[in-house]
Amino acid sequence: MKPTQFANGYLLILGLLPACQTTRPAVTTAATTPAVQTPIWQSDAYSLYRDRVVQGPHEARALSATELVSNYVSPANDRQNPRIEFKFSINGKDNEMAPGLNHLLVAVPRPGGGPIETPPIVFGQRYADATPAPADAYLAPNTPVRIRLDLRPVLAAFKKQGFYTTFKGEKIYQQDFKHVSVAGSTAPLSWDFDNLTNMPALQMQDPDGDGIYEATLTLNQPTAAKTTAASWKKSINTDDFPQYASDYPLADALYNLALEEARRAVEPDSTFRTGKEWAGVWTRDVSYSIILAQASLQPKVAMNSLLRKVSPNGRIIQDTGTGGAYPCSTDRVIWATAAWEVYQATGDEAWLRRGYPIIRQSLADDVQNAYDPATGLVRGESSFLDWREQTYPRWMQPVDIYQSENLGTNAVHYQANVVLARMAARLGDPGTAAQHQRQAAGIKAAINEHLWQADKGYYGQFLYGRTALTLSPKAEALGEALCVLFGVAEGERAQQVVSKAPTVPFGAPCIYPQIPGIPPYHNDAVWPFVQSFWGLAAAQVGNEASLTESMAAIYRPAALFLTNKENFVARTGDYAGTQINSSNMLWSLSGSLSLVYKVLFGLRYEDERLVFRPFVPQAFQGARRLTGFKYRKAVLDVEMTGFGNVIKSITLDGQPLADAAVPASLSGRHAVKIVLSSEAPAAQPVNRVADAVSPETPAVQLAGYYLRWPAVANAVNHRILKNGQALATTTETTWQVDLATGPGEFQVVAIDDAGRESFASEPIPVGGATGAEVQLETLAPKATQPYKGYSGKGFVEISTTKNTTLSIPVTVPESGVYALDFRYANGNGPINTNNQCAIRTLRRRGELLGAVVLPQRGVQEWSNWGFSNPIRVRLEKGTHALTLTYEPANQNMNGPVNQAMLDYLRVRRVE
Secondary structure (H helix, E strand, C coil): CCCCCCCCCCCCCCCCCCCCCCCCCCCCCCCCCCCCCCCCEECCCCEECCCEEEECCEEEEEEECCEEEECCCCCCCCCCCCEEEEEEEECCCCCCCCCCCCEEEECCCCHHHCCEECCCEECCCCCECCCCCCCCCCCCCCEEEEEEEECHHHHHHHHHHCEEECCCCCEEEHHHCCCEEEEECCCCCCCCHHHHHHCHHHECECCCCCCEEEEEEEECCHHHCCCCCCEEECCCCCCCCCEEEECCHHHHHHHHHHHHHHHHCECCCCCECCECCECCCCHHHHHHHHHHHHHHHCHHHHHHHHHHCECCCCCECCCCCHHHCCCCCCHHHHHHHHHHHHHHHHCCHHHHHHHHHHHHHHHHHHHHHHECCCCCCECECCCCCCCHHHHCCCCCCHHHHHHCEEHHHHHHHHHHHHHHHHHHHHCCCHHHHHHHHHHHHHHHHHHHHHCEECCCCEECCEEEECCCEEEECCEEHHHHHHHHHHCCCCHHHHHHHHHHCCEECCECCCEECECCCCCCCCCCEECHHHHHHHHHHHHHHCCHHHHHHHHHHHHHHHHHHCCCCCCEECCCCCHHHCCCCCCCCHHHHHHHHHHHHHHHCCEEECCCEEEECCCECHHHCCCEEEEEEEECEEEEEEEEECCECCEEEEEECCEECHHHEEECCCEEEEEEEEEECCECCCCCCCCECCCCECCCCCCCEEECCEEECCCCCCEEEEEEEECCEEEEEECCCEEECCHHHCCEEEEEEEEECCCCECCCCCCEEECCCCCEEEEHHHCCCCCCCCCCCCCCCCCEEECCCCCCEEEEEEEECCCEEEEEEEEEECCEECCCCCCCCEEEEEEECCEEEEEEEECCCEECCCCCCEECCCEEEEECCEEEEEEEECCHHHCCCCCCCCCEEEEEEEEEECC
């Protein structure tokens, strides 16, 4: 993608490299080859020096503060496995066979030079290629393969009964059939089922109409190999930005690279571009970037970008995402923390007054649509981890993701409430301030009650399930870091999070352990912006080892790749192995800048002052200066020497600076000098582990009163859950359900010999009454659309103008806790993007029972029926008058289109 020629005269080839390894020449220079240095930081994976980073045969070097060279070439196309796993997909869904059960093709040369192809594989029947392959065989470059599919059983079912029933028991109606694709493990194949619709090369064709579909693909194409530049030299004027210089040439050059990319990240309309390959303004990307650095660096652009993400009705816009975005995803309120950061940096009272009602109105809607009174937590997808199977079990549909309660998203909502309380106090609104202080305190308490894992010393990933929730014990790096930074975790608990949450040799992975069978992107990946927040958290708790490792983990990829990439593979450190990537990534470059501003110089905004809380790891000791840093009406030139996180002396224009804090009233240019104590803080550990994968999620079925599931690879034990709580353990693959203690939802967790846990299986309700069904076409006019698959005599359409209120009488034979959900269809978009999730409010004589969330289920798939989120309600024996209403808070991110088809209300007793 970028030039690959080194500048003439700089490079010296240092010998031959192994034939199996592709690389550029090493990057030492004859004139400037340094004496042997001690690494600043070192692991088995790579070493960081003052002026360079070395990773095996790869090396990047700073020739000056404005020039870098690198010989890095991605090894992604070397030594690819010829065993190709794949499966077929109707309409971009994982609906052919159970998760983990795939077809196998061995892509090695055939005797006599014949083509590599499969026989016609019957949809739903596993094919395993028996072609022998040597243990050391690799996938040859430009290998053509022909994959054939026998779809005739599906087509026959369409003709006979109008639908095909999948292995899950779900029906695909003929009128909803759009295409069949092939998904798989090796590029151009992809396991991203949700995006198969956008990959025409993977859509199979039946040119002669005989029901045998085929696709011919070319695997391991060197021409498609991703590359980065071999050199970078500053070419854009960034003198108006704060300038940084230190005794570390590599760090200085990477700072200047980030400044240049920050300037490139501004569009002509003065808003931020998310990345070189990501056009437009994204709420979460710009917000996290503003928090890291851009509020200080480019506050006007930050304001413009935040305002671009406000809807006409004055609410924060949730980025497009799972199931049609909001409220399946609810991390939009990170906007609030970014807006507050801009105010603190600028002191702009007009900006404060403009942002205040936007945040207040957005949070008010969230309280109605997403706040769970039972747990005190906030529902919705993991903040920024918005690709379903990358961080969730495959059985979870968008509605299940809405139902989940995630660590990072709750930390974001906690801080949004803190920010709103501070804004309200500043603007003279004590009632609102008190309300949101209480709300923040409630979320904080709930995080520490429901998500903290005392045995591990860090928080769990999320609560998930259906009528009962259980905790995923995976670490979630961004959420862990935000809990420390925002003060959700305090004191010893905050220190534990940083020292005990797992990191791998290349950094802090988004989640740990990894999910099997899912290619790197959020799974098995490190994101530099997340690593930056991890570094900020390490600095806050005084963990020098973790901070040094974080700085190395940010400098390594930026130096080798000569750009601030979006992500890289946790296992290998390579940028080319992830599903999607971008150069010049806004939040990555902002994270690099934050190491200077917020870590080394410790610049932190505290309401009406700027304080210095520097932390210089001993490995980075020495002199450094930051000039031209703007704070409100002041410009600061800061010089600092020493190391550690204790200030020995600090002066402003030669006079002692009380509390190491610059008041907001300061104006003009001033000189700050800091001398650190050069004493290392008390040592704290780092939990560095090998990158590892958890067991596959068990595929559990109910046969009579027995739970049964296929053996899970590497599992040595299984935990049985009932209503989200551990019930028993077994080494077997069956479990007899004993209903002596009552009905419930059952799940199974597989555990390997290292104690790593799979996700819990899809909940299976066992026992109890089957429940009542209230056919809604008996209560409102029947819809006229010709959709199939409904029950009863029809279904009801709801939209912003049709059936905006439905009165629903519900009769129960005995008192108890019931789960209420709606069978519905929403064909307004795919399940992975867009913004047309339908939302309604369920009430009982005015009492709020909960939000009914009806996510998208497929583009124009109006005969694809599923259930909304279950709302738990205590109902006394008798009849209850419920209403389902479209209320102002239920406006989605689309606005005009807030539509679904409702079949019936299901009423099930759960307690």
